[in-house]
Amino acid sequence: MNQDPKHPLPNVSDMDTETARKRLVVIGAGMVAHRLVEALVERGATDEWTIDVFGEESRPPYDRVALTSFFSDRDPDDLVLGDGSLWTVDGVRLHRGVQATGIDREARTVSARGRTYPYDALVLATGSYAMVPPIDGKDTPGCFVYRTVDDVAELRAYVNELAARLDRPVRGAVVGGGLLGLEAAGALQALGAESTVIEFAPWLMPMQVDEAGGRTLRRIIEQLGVQVRTATATAKVRPNRRGTVGSMEFADGGGSIDVDVVVFATGVRPRDELAREIGLSIGERGGVACDDACITDDPSIYAIGEVAHIAGRTWGLVGPGYTMAEVVADRLLGGDATFTSGDLSTKLKLLGVDVASFGDAFAGTEGSLEVVYADPVGGVYKKLVMSDDAKTLLGGILVGDAEAYASLRPMVGSELGSDPTAWLVPDGVTPIGGVSLPDEASVCSCNNVTAGAIRCAVRGEGTAEPCHDLGSVKGCTKAGTSCGSCLPLVKKLLDEELTAAGIETSNALCEHFATSRAQLFDIVRVTGIRTFSELVATHGTGRGCDICRPVVASILASLETGHVLDGEAAALQDTNDHVMANMQKDGTYSVVPRIPGGEVTPEGLIAIGQVAADFGLYTKITGGQRIDLFGARIDQLPAIWKQLIDAGFESGHAYGKSLRTVKSCVGSTWCRYGVQDSVGLAIALELRYRGLRSPHKIKLGVSGCARECAEARGKDVGVIATDKGWNVYVGGNGGFTPRHAQLFAEDLTTEELVAVIDRFLLYYVRTADRLQRTAAWLETIEGGIDHVRSVVIDDSLGIVADLDAAMAVHVDKYEDEWAATLADPDKLKKFTSFVNSPDTPDPDLVYVDERGQRRPATPQERATLIAGTTLEVRS
């Protein structure tokens, strides 16, 4: 690195003079280092310490556990841990893309990029590297490992490039049939490649499951189209004529197969090279040896995470690593925490297959008993390991159905209460109700959160505020923030604690209906009840309210597609839906004509401008690429709409819980980068879904290429053009809690895309809660986005035909609500200021001019304006 003479880099003495604080240097910026810094900052350590973290990867610490989600949700930035604010704390510095190259124990310095950094304490958090067995041809182009974002990005690019070139599917092989290997095989499948898993041991996942479990796993995986070869050693990778991977050969006459891509997932080795250089003790199979305080031979050097050899071994999971991080944070602040042992339980969900293993899975305990349930046809194998008296749970293996994992794992070491076989029956009926978890049971093994800690957070002990929903429990305790497998149990504990505190956890819509919106939807659909009065009489109580009435109106609209003002429905609509405009603070309304895809003709613009001028309306461009006209009195709405409809406009449904807009970029028609006609698609989608009533507003976006100028991933449904078709993302929103949409399906034709969006939207309309945007719905629906994908794409519930038919009815029956209203004198009667004086407008409306337009007067302005005219103000 060249030094710029005008801006010399700080040297050792500059850093010394910065403060009188002690200096902590951390080598490695992975998951465990992140947790260490987070724990230190949370505990106020930056008063005493400055913290310099060196990370060789170009990214800030990210969630390696979720690496495979890179294939379903391309944006690696979504994997980054935390919101980045940690690295802006005073005294904390992250040196990204900087490798530490040496340590000087005498001088207590670390060198990196030709400079030295002094330390008072040093933490090694260098993790592991992916081990590649020493076979011939292992470096042939087309061979990959699976450890970092860069690894998976390269793998993806390579497979995609091959797929574009070959006129057959890409053939992939994964060497290693453990947890990582199966993740990699899943990733290859997600990339559209064929995959073969080659495992040296006699069965898959030999570290986690027993032989019978491995056999069941193999059967399920083979049914999903992944080839499996066990008890097979790979001998050689051979190049093809282009010099890239062409085939691989097996040892002992195992033959050979043709492959294009090889992924090695044969295990990891600790990155202990710096420690070796300076003579620290190393464990027998690698890893920096440390005591139970994570201290190495050198009292000022600690090792944590996968690089540490502690309690007799290295630990390849993030949970034990996090514990070590907490131990060191405590030690640096003068505490005496220790690391005794870690939990090696794992749960994996890949290719839709559940595998879990926890506690003493291999029944190594003296006299332990095994209780087994196996359904080879259904592809389920479950085993519980019990103490010799069959009372205490010691461990277990679940293959094919791991529902019970979240409940069972924390029970390890506790009595299972009832008959243990009850936990193994299908349908995941978990008799947790009867058994209550002890406070010290670990609920989240990734983040070492106990049942007690979750209960405290819910009660608000030691937290700023009691946590009454899953999101805040996650935020406070970090439970469920890594692999997510513990979330069902966290939710259960939360509900139990809330119930105990007398806090309502029911999913009742309001005091008038004890059912959720989704249940009510089904009731209406199944019973055929089509009026609110009948529904509240048969399934509810009282007169209803401002919560349930609009919900029922929306459900009826979804099932009936009648006019919003027809019959009894009129009395159910919120004022916005009732007068088909948006009420503003002074009781007047704003009017938004639909401008599909944001495309508008000059004549259209002039017509809108004319309406605004004629009625004295304030105009503003909305975020949804259309125009909002403010200050319309209820009695003016029909005349305004007459003029708009005559100019070719229709209702924009800005008032409804329904489709708002489909935002688009200009796309291939004008943009030099565009690969598809985004405006054309946006218009087609907007015209298709206009008027669709839903639990909350729905927004869509379409971008004409990957540059994403339409910000489609901030929408409930975002479509991004690819050179092969369209990618569709779901569950994005802006607002209070912004969310990025997640990839749902790739490279669809326009026809396929429309079918996917049709079904996605209708499934949402039917099953979401009131005022639940798609993001929250995907988070709460059982099985999440994978479940929704299987319903929409694989028709796993057998309802696709029904959804398609319902959408066809919607499209067919659509009519412009405003045009229909203008044609019906009965409906027009609602748009009067006063029943007994229809020609008098609301006399209390007062406006002032600002920047060339009208706006409502402020209270102060009103006081003077009203006093100055004919009105007196009573005080």
Added chain:
Amino acid sequence: MIPSQELEWVRVCALDALTPDRGAAALVHGRQVALFRLSGDEGVHALGHRDPYSGANVIARGLVGSVGDVAVVASPLHKQRFRFDDGSAVEDPGVRVGVWGTRVVDGFVEVTTVPVVEPEPPVQAPASLVEAVAAP
């Protein structure tokens, strides 16, 4: 309460002009009144049209409903619910919309010329949001 014999009545509209469970605004001696006809209920209710929280004339455009046994209307702006019987806000009984007397005569709705219960704005409301009354 004003003794009933002193009440004067004014006819505002036909009963049929009111949609059940939906409000309608009327001008009564310069003040804005929100009329409601509740389904399954003979009579008509008249509350002040002005929302005491926002100062906007919108109560007639709220949704009707019930809290327990009490019939209420929710302000369309910020959803505070007002009781039909005494105009008070469910969440904040010190705050009230006005209540007018009503009766139905020969199929027409009549209301009292002045409210039988005067409105009560929230304590911190700016003076200008206190109901402005047109000079008679």
